[in-house]
Amino acid sequence: MRKLSLLLVLAAIAATGCTPTERGAGIGAATGAVIGGAVTGNVRGAAVGAAIGGVSGAVIGNVAGRPGQCYYRDRYGRRYIAACPG
Template identity: 75%
Template sequence: MKKILAIGFMSVSLAACTATERGAGIGAVGGAVVGGAVSGDVRGAAVGAAVGGVGGALIGSVQDQPGRCYYRDRYGNRYIDECR
């Protein structure tokens, strides 16, 4: 029952966030669950939360810009342009 309430409160709190913030939150929670399950300790959950949060934020930031994608040039610099 506590898990259901926690998930409910988290989903309500994410309702007022931007797509980037929602992506980071969902990615961090998912990464923590997977990291904790795979490693079986808190450090694995923390690493999973960090990686999932960054990945979720990157995915969420693209949602704020429909029709825009991230690319890298030959020097490794990241830029945003129309999706091809």
């Protein structure tokens, strides 16, 4: 239980620098893996759950993003947000 708590804390810290789409995909995949593994009782069910949850979470996270805004990277690799072209 203690290892699981530590893993969840580390995952939450890593997700703070992500876009809403990336964050939604991560949360969806983790939730799907847990539910899929619990329902089927095997690794295959967890993998299918992670795939379905990841895609669903990415779609939801993408919708939650800023409309009309795009993410870009400058030449130093830093991410910034600006209006989408066209």
